[in-house]
Amino acid sequence: MKIVNLRATTVSVPLEAPLRHANGCHWGRFVRTIIEVETDNGLVGLGEMGGGGESAEAAIAALKTYVVGHDPARLEQLRFLIANPTASLYNNRTQLLAALEFACLDVLGQAWGVPVCDLLGGRLRDRVPFAAYLFFRYPNPRTGAGEVRTAEQVVAHARELQRLHGFRTHKLKAGVFPQDYELDVYRALAASLPGCSFRFDPNAVWSTEQAIRFGQAIEDLRNDYLEDPVYGLHGMRRTREMVRVPLATNTVVVNFEQLAANVLNTAVDVILLDTTFWGGIRACVKAAAVCETFQLGVAVHSSGELGIQLATMLHLGAVLPNLTFAADAHYHHLADDIIVGGPMRYVDGSIAVPDAPGLGVKLDRDKLGLYGEEYKRLGGYPYDQDPGRPGWSPLVPNDRWADPADGRPAGIPY
Ligand SMILES: [Mg+2]
Numbered sequence: 001m002k003i004v005n006l007r008a009t010t011v012s013v014p015l016e017a018p019l020r021h022a023n024g025c026h027w028g029r030f031v032r033t034i035i036e037v038e039t040d041n042g043l044v045g046l047g048e049m050g051g052g053g054e055s056a057e058a059a060i061a062a063l064k065t066y067v068v069g070h071d072p073a074r075l076e077q078l079r080f081l082i083a084n085p086t087a088s089l090y091n092n093r094t095q096l097l098a099a100l101e102f103a104c105l106d107v108l109g110q111a112w113g114v115p116v117c118d119l120l121g122g123r124l125r126d127r128v129p130f131a132a133y134l135f136f137r138y139p140n141p142r143t144g145a146g147e148v149r150t151a152e153q154v155v156a157h158a159r160e161l162q163r164l165h166g167f168r169t170h171k172l173k174a175g176v177f178p179q180d181y182e183l184d185v186y187r188a189l190a191a192s193l194p195g196c197s198f199r200f201d202p203n204a205v206w207s208t209e210q211a212i213r214f215g216q217a218i219e220d221l222r223n224d225y226l227e228d229p230v231y232g233l234h235g236m237r238r239t240r241e242m243v244r245v246p247l248a249t250n251t252v253v254v255n256f257e258q259l260a261a262n263v264l265n266t267a268v269d270v271i272l273l274d275t276t277f278w279g280g281i282r283a284c285v286k287a288a289a290v291c292e293t294f295q296l297g298v299a300v301h302s303s304g305e306l307g308i309q310l311a312t313m314l315h316l317g318a319v320l321p322n323l324t325f326a327a328d329a330h331y332h333h334l335a336d337d338i339i340v341g342g343p344m345r346y347v348d349g350s351i352a353v354p355d356a357p358g359l360g361v362k363l364d365r366d367k368l369g370l371y372g373e374e375y376k377r378l379g380g381y382p383y384d385q386d387p388g389r390p391g392w393s394p395l396v397p398n399d400r401w402a403d404p405a406d407g408r409p410a411g412i413p414y
Contacts, residue, residue, distance in 0.1 A: 001111060003067050003104075005038040008060035011371035012378050013306060014335040017146030018387070018410060019135040020402070022175030022203035023394060026053070027381040027412050028141060030330075032306050033057055034338065034368065037103035039072060045107030046359060047099035048308035049276055052383035055375070059096055072104035075282060083279060094255075094279040101280035102312050102359065109358035116311075116359050117318040120285055127350040128317035129326040131199065132167035133302065133333070134158055134189070136176050138388060138410040149407060151188040158189055161332060165346035168196050169224060169326040175202030178401045179210055183217055190221045201227035204251050207397035208235040215243030224248075224325055225270050225297075231396050233258070237267035248272055250301040259287055263294045270297035270325065275312040277303060284316050292322045300327035307339035310351070311359040318353040338367040378414070387412045 012029045019026040033056040035047035049056050066081055083097040109116045117123045134154060139147040148157050158170050172189060174182045182202070190198050198221060206214065211229035218226070225248040230239055233252050240247050248270035253262050254277045262268055271291050273284040291298045300317050310331055317327050326349070337343040340362040344351050354360020386392050386402070388410035394400055 001071060001073065001107075002040045003037055003070050003072055004040050006060065006064045006067055007036040007038070008057040009034045009036075009368060009372050010055035010057045010375045011306075011338055011368060012375040013338065013371050015333045016335055017137040017140045017148075017333070018412060019137055019173070019330070019333060020176050020386070021135070021173055022205040022398065023384040024382065024386045025138070025388070025410070026304065026383065027387055028414075029378070029381075030304050030306065030334070031055060031375060031380050032304070032309075033060060033099070034308065034363070035060055035099045035103050036363075037067070037072065037100065037107055039107055039111075041111065043107045043110050045072065045103035045105070045110070046308045046361065046363060047101070047103035047106070048306055049095055049099040050304050053381040055380060056096070056099070060099065063093075063096060063100070067100060072107050075101060075104060078104065079279070095276050098276045098278070098280045101282065102275070102308065105281060106358040113357050115353070115355060115357060116281070116315040117353060120281065120315065120319045123318040123353055124321060125318055125353070127352050128300070128314050128323075129169070129350045130167065130329050130346065131169035131171045131326040132158055132161040132165070133171050133173065133328055133330055134161075135173045135333070138412075141409060141412045141414055144409070147407070149404060151185045154185050154189055155192040158193060162193065165332060166348040168349050169199070170196055171199040171201060171328060173201050173203070175205040175398070176402050177404045179206065179214060181404045183214060186218065187221070197222045197224050199224040199227055199248070202229060204228040204231035205394060205396060205398040206230050208238045210397065211235065211239040212242045215239060215245050219244050227272070228252070233261060233267040237265065240267060240269070246270055246297065248297070248299070250274055250277065254278060256287065256290075259290055263290070263296070268296075270299060272299050272301035272328070273316065274301035274303050275309065275316055277301070281312050281316050285319060288320045288322060297324060298322050299325035302328040302330050304330050306334070307337045307344060307361050308359065310344060311354055311361045314351060314353045315359065336367065336371075338364055338371060340364045386410070
């Protein structure tokens with residue numbers, strides 16, 4: 001089997017409302033690049049990548065000459081072809097490699113008649129549990145609905161998501177407002193959903209001393225972990241010495257060098273594996289095996305996804321013996337998807353691992369066209385800018401917080 005063509009299409013798919021985070025905002029939509037790898041036997045494999053609100057179409061298109069003629073089964077060769085580590089100073093292509101790997105695995109599964117999880121060791125579970133992913137949200141600029149800013153709104157949103165999807169784990173994305181305000185919100189959330197577990201992620205914007213203070217103030221709650229309270233392995237290590245809550249990261253352990261450093265001098269308890277950040281599903285499986293050996297926890301990270309990327313997360317979650325935490329996904333904030341059948345459904349807080357050969361999802365060509373046109377109309381957006389605070393940019397550690405009393409909508413062009 002040989003690859004004969006590579007296509008990339010950028011789409012802009014609406015979210016229910018703009019999602020605020022420590023560095024800015026998802027401006028009411030996800031911009032994702034959909035990758036199609038076509039083979040000489042007529043199969044089409046699907047990949048997907050993000051890019052902080054920007055298209056990756058040109059970067060993917062530039063790799064066409066690399067992959068045309070390549071056997072999609074030679075995945076280790078693909079790793080060195082696209083992302084040789086000694087070439088990465090000039091061309092860091094780890095995320096591009098991931099998108100190509102998804103498509104190659106998809107095409108291999110289709111050719112061999114098995115789901116991708118069967119290429120990765122075989123499923124250990126048929127469903128992957130997910131956490132509710134709670135964000136502070138601006139109101140939808142079209143409808144005015146969907147704002148989440150106050151503790152009452154966070155609790156109401158969490159309860160609604162639990163009612164709709166059956167979540168038993170709830171993650172609060174924070175780092176937007178002053179620490180004491182977010183502490184009050186988190187404690188109100190934990191008090192409102194007895195029997196559930198919780199996780200908190202301020203995206204590494206605090207000082208180490210602030211991280212220690214917050215960590216100690218939540219020790220009595222049922223925390224899965226405190227995620228990236230501070231930026232850098234050494235700040236995480238100092239926090240971990242002082243706080244009796246497991247620490248997790250998707251920020252400072254995202255490659256094997258960092259994983260080795262964390263094993264030799266542990267700073268983080270739980271490694272959040274992102275199929276894009278690590279360079280593919282297979283890299284995550286390898287990293288999970290290292291974590292299993294050294295008895296570090298793992299979970300499945302979400303860097304924003306449509307159904308193709310979600311499928312990679314499901315196949316990963318299906319094969320990890322040491323997946324002891326619910327996975328994260330932004331997915332329930334989406335208003336639509338580009339896969340046949342519409343968005344995948346949550347039942348009892350989990351999503352079924354696809355059974356069909358390959359990734360088990362197919363492109364809805366009408367939706368691809370619709371949201372491709374939407375991208376052409378709107379273009380990208382700066383993920384690390386806040387449309388509600390023009391001219392603002394954060395520091396690390398940050399002290400330029402948003403005002404929790406400010407309920408004005410953000411001026412987002414549509
Ligand atoms: Mg995180």
